[in-house]
Structure formats: C-alpha cells, structure tokens
Amino acid sequence: MKMLRLLSLLLPALSALSCAQGTPAPYGALPTPAQVAWQRMEMNMFVHFGPNTFSGKEWGDGTEPEDMFHPTALDCRQWARTARDAGFRGIILTAKHHDGFCLWPNPESAHTVAQSRWRDGRGDVLRELSDACREYGLKFGVYISPWDRNDPRYGSPAYNDAFVKTLESVLDGRYGPVYEQWFDGACGEGPTGRRQVYDWPLFNGTVARLQPDAVIFSDAGPGCRWVGNERGVAGETSWSTLNIEGFSAGAGAPPIDTLTRGNVGGAAWVPAETDVSIRPGWFWRASENDRVKSLQHLLKIYYESVGRNSLLLLNVPPDTCGRIFATDSLRLMELRAALDTIFAEDLAAGARVHATARRGRAFRPALLLDGDPDTYWAAREGDPAPEVTLSFPSPVTFNRIVLQEYIPLGQRIASFRVEAQDEAGEWNALASGTTVGCKRILLTPRTTARALRLRIDASLATPLLSGLSLYDDRIYAE
Ligand code: FUL
Numbered sequence: 001m002k003m004l005r006l007l008s009l010l011l012p013a014l015s016a017l018s019c020a021q022g023t024p025a026p027y028g029a030l031p032t033p034a035q036v037a038w039q040r041m042e043m044n045m046f047v048h049f050g051p052n053t054f055s056g057k058e059w060g061d062g063t064e065p066e067d068m069f070h071p072t073a074l075d076c077r078q079w080a081r082t083a084r085d086a087g088f089r090g091i092i093l094t095a096k097h098h099d100g101f102c103l104w105p106n107p108e109s110a111h112t113v114a115q116s117r118w119r120d121g122r123g124d125v126l127r128e129l130s131d132a133c134r135e136y137g138l139k140f141g142v143y144i145s146p147w148d149r150n151d152p153r154y155g156s157p158a159y160n161d162a163f164v165k166t167l168e169s170v171l172d173g174r175y176g177p178v179y180e181q182w183f184d185g186a187c188g189e190g191p192t193g194r195r196q197v198y199d200w201p202l203f204n205g206t207v208a209r210l211q212p213d214a215v216i217f218s219d220a221g222p223g224c225r226w227v228g229n230e231r232g233v234a235g236e237t238s239w240s241t242l243n244i245e246g247f248s249a250g251a252g253a254p255p256i257d258t259l260t261r262g263n264v265g266g267a268a269w270v271p272a273e274t275d276v277s278i279r280p281g282w283f284w285r286a287s288e289n290d291r292v293k294s295l296q297h298l299l300k301i302y303y304e305s306v307g308r309n310s311l312l313l314l315n316v317p318p319d320t321c322g323r324i325f326a327t328d329s330l331r332l333m334e335l336r337a338a339l340d341t342i343f344a345e346d347l348a349a350g351a352r353v354h355a356t357a358r359r360g361r362a363f364r365p366a367l368l369l370d371g372d373p374d375t376y377w378a379a380r381e382g383d384p385a386p387e388v389t390l391s392f393p394s395p396v397t398f399n400r401i402v403l404q405e406y407i408p409l410g411q412r413i414a415s416f417r418v419e420a421q422d423e424a425g426e427w428n429a430l431a432s433g434t435t436v437g438c439k440r441i442l443l444t445p446r447t448t449a450r451a452l453r454l455r456i457d458a459s460l461a462t463p464l465l466s467g468l469s470l471y472d473d474r475i476y477a478e
Contacts, residue, residue, distance in 0.1 A: 021359045024378050027410035027461035029241045029269040034213040036408055039271055039438045041089035042306050046315035048094045051101050052283040054320055060099030062149030062191055066116035071322030080132035082324050086332035090139035092182050093129055100150030108165040111150045130175040141180035142170055146198050147188055155194025164206050171210040181207045183218040185250030200248050219253030220244050221270035227310055228259035232276030232301035234310035237434040240411050241266030265460055274305035277315035278328055284317040292327045295334045299476040309437025338475045347398050347470040351390035357383050368468040376406035376466040386463055391451045395423055397472055401442040404467035411437050415458035420449035
C-alpha cells in the first residue's frame with residue numbers, strides 16, 4: 001500500500017522529467033517577422049540634415065530660402081561607409097523636417113531641392129542615400145514630419161491629402177524598400193497660424209499599403225514606439241507590449257512612463273526605440289564640434305538601450321559640406337572597437353548546462369549557448385520557478401550577463417534572479433531584474449564563479465530563452 005502511494009507520487013514527477021512536451025504555444029501580442037528583424041538590427045543611424053544644418057537652428061520656421069540648402073561636397077557614401085563600419089544596420093534620414101523642406105524633388109511641394117541651386121536643382125539626397133545604403137548593405141528608412149511650417153495648406157483637410165501624396169513620392173518603391181517610417185508627433189502651427197488635425201489612420205494606411213514591411217515609429221506605434229526621452233535611456237522594465245487603443249502620436253500619446261516601460265501583457269507589440277543624438281542638438285553646428293558625446297557616454301547609452309530590450313537610433317548629423325564630421329566618425333569607430341572588444345569572448349561557452357526540468361531535445365538548455373537567436377531553451381509547462389544552471393570547467397571572471405528571450409512567441413519573463421557560486425562553493429545573489437525581452441544586459445560587479453544559476457520567479461507564460469552569455473568588460477567604467 002505504502003509502495004503504491006509512493007509510486008503514485010513519483011510517477012507524475014518522473015514522467016514530467018522524461019516526457020517531451022511540444023513546441024510552446026505563442027503568448028499574448030506577437031511581433032511580425034518584420035518587427036523581429038527590426039529589433040535584431042540593434043543599432044541604427046539617425047541622420048538630421050536639411051536647411052537647419054546651414055542656419056544653426058533646431059527648428060526652421062519654413063521661411064528659409066531653398067538656396068540655404070547647399071552642401072558643398074555631399075557624400076552619402078561616406079555616411080553609409082561610416083555607418084557600416086560603426087556596426088549600424090540601417091540609416092533613417094530626415095527627408096522632411098518641420099520646416100517643410102524636402103530633400104528629394106517632391107512634386108507635391110514647392111519647397112524642395114528642385115527649387116534650390118544645389119546641383120542646379122537636379123539633386124536628390126534620398127536617391128544618393130538609398131543607393132549608398134544598398135551599396136554598403138544597410139537598410140534605408142525615412143523621417144517625414146507631418147508638421148509643416150511652409151505648406152500653405154497646412155491646417156486644412158487638403159493638407160492631409162497632400163501629405164499622403166508626399167508619402168507616396170517616397171514610399172512607392174522608387175527608392176527601394178523602406179525598413180522604417182519615422183513619424184514625429186509634433187503638431188505646431190503652420191504658416192497661416194493654424195494647426196493640422198492629422199489623419200493618422202490615413203497616414204499609417206498609406207505606409208502599410210506601399211511598404212508593408214516598414215515598421216512605423218511614433219509615440220503610439222503601431223510598429224515601434226518612442227522610448228519617452230531623448231537621453232538614450234530605456235526602462236529597466238521594458239515591455240515590448242503596449243496598449244495603443246485610443247492613443248495617437250503627439251498630444252494623444254500614452255503617458256511618458258508608459259512609453260518608457262510599456263504595458264505588461266499589453267494588447268499590441270510596439271517595442272521601444274531609443275533615439276538620441278551624438279551631439280547636444282539634432283542638427284550639426286560648428287559650435288558643438290567639441291561636444292560630441294564621449295565613448296563612455298555612448299557605452300552607457302548602448303547598455304541602457306540595446307541592453308534594455310530597445311533598439312538604439314543614434315543621430316549623427318552631417319555638416320555643411322554634407323559629410324559626417326571627423327570627431328563624430330572617429331567616436332563611432334571607438335565605439336565599434338570597444339563593443340567588439342567587450343563582446344569578443346562569450347565566457348559561458350563551454351559550460352555544462354542543467355535545467356530543473358527538461359522539455360525535450362528540441363528545447364534543451366544547451367541551446368542557450370549556441371549563439372543562435374532562433375533556438376531556445378523552453379522550461380516545462382507549469383514549472384512555477386524554472387531554473388537553469390551553468391557549470392564551468394574552470395572558474396570564469398565576468399561583469400556582464402546577457403539574456404535573450406525568444407520573442408517571436410511573445411515576451412514573457414517578468415522577474416528573475418541570477419546567483420553565482422564562488423570558488424569556495426557558496427552561492428551568492430548577483431543580479432535581479434524584471435523584464436528580459438530581445439536582449440537584456442546586466443551590469444554586475446566583476447565576479448569569479450564556478451557556476452551560475454538563473455531563476456525565473458515570474459513569467460506571463462512558460463519562459464523561452466534563446467541566449468545566456470557572459471562577458472568581461474574592461475572598458476566601460478560605471
Ligand atoms: C523631435 C523633433 O521635434 C526634433 O527636432 C527631432 O527631429 C527629434 C528626433 O524629434 O520630436
């Protein structure tokens with residue numbers, strides 16, 4: 001009798017250990033394949049360029065003569081080469097900023113490069129940049145401001161239709177695929193003193209119709225969201241899910257702290273994009289040539305954006321020649337070299353991996369270490385506190401822990417802890433956090449460990465992790 005009771009207790013546990021469970025079901029809001037590809041780009045370059053580059057203003061008022069735009073040696077290939085060498089995967093250009101000036105010959109506007117003397121009115125920055133992006137293997141994106149301080153139709157329904165034609169003249173394929181459409185929510189007065197009531201469904205629908213794979217940025221998505229500040233800081237808690245129903249870009253946006261953190265279990269997949277400039281301003285000006293952010297500052301931004309489940313969009317504004325200024329480009333090369341050094345060697349490689357309960361070979365814990373974001377360790381369904389332990393053949397010394405969730409099936413982890421076993425065999429708490437998402441980088445004190453244990457204390461659904469790696473950063477000093 002006793003034996004039978006023991007068996008009945010043990011059997012479910014034994015079968016839980018040995019039986020394979022199937023592929024985990026998706027949970028909650030899911031990214032589209034384009035959003036997954038977008039987030040895996042990690043770092044892209046923002047380029048603010050236009051009449052403001054020449055006037056020294058941050059916001060032109062729309063009265064600037066077209067001839068104000070006169071780059072003396074425009075070289076979009078230099079931008080693309082710099083971006084590629086810095087490790088960016090794409091470039092987003094301010095095709096039209098709030099002053100209304102179009103960097104391409106927009107037939108819908110009388111305030112464009114075609115009305116300027118630059119290249120005898122035959123220049124087209126979008127053409128040159130999209131070609132250069134293709135040449136250097138980068139994706140091409142555009143910022144097109146709905147706020148227009150030049151267009152006399154601004155402030156009337158006719159403007160919305162004109163804006164759609166403007167979008168069409170960029171997105172209809174003449175410049176190739178556009179990976180991201182950046183919509184600024186700003187809605188100030190136009191030349192007649194009126195404000196526009198933007199038709200967001202019409203604008204978003206136009207982008208979706210012409211470039212179905214473009215991720216649409218705005219304060220409220222739908223493709224990705226503003227992170228809520230321009231300092232380069234994503235939330236320590238950073239959900240890619242957001243409730244956007246009833247919200248719109250600009251004044252109708254969700255509250256700032258919601259933009260920063262997202263909504264746990266939010267209804268739509270709208271990950272945070274962290275936009276920040278390498279200089280104090282968005283546009284180049286000579287007076288800021290000695291205020292380019294330091295390497296340490298850029299590393300901090302990297303850890304607090306890419307390392308917090310966000311994409312980093314770093315603005316690097318070209319100068320009046322039409323080239324990226326030497327200080328900025330050297331700083332980018334320092335950043336690349338630093339990141340390459342920091343992340344050169346994954347110290348977790350070669351560890352033995354053990355999880356509390358297995359789910360079957362296809363989801364075995366060793367997949368955490370294979371460097372492939374599309375294979376993952378899945379905990380067992382119903383395991384209340386899944387745990388994975390890495391045992392190292394010999395002690396390793398590290399101060400960065402990189403965790404990656406398998407996001408195509410939804411963002412899940414809500415609370416976790418990491419402990420390290422020291423050389424004397426003692427387990428010590430090392431780090432803890434809330435969300436993980438596509439990539440979470442934990443900065444810890446430099447630690448030497450025989451083993452490392454990750455415990456997932458709370459998760460919206462069975463956790464799925466595609467990566468766990470360790471690095472020793474000897475460059476960034478917190
Ligand atoms: C803001 C704009 O008003 C700034 O000029 C800049 O373009 C920034 C990226 O977005 O809303």
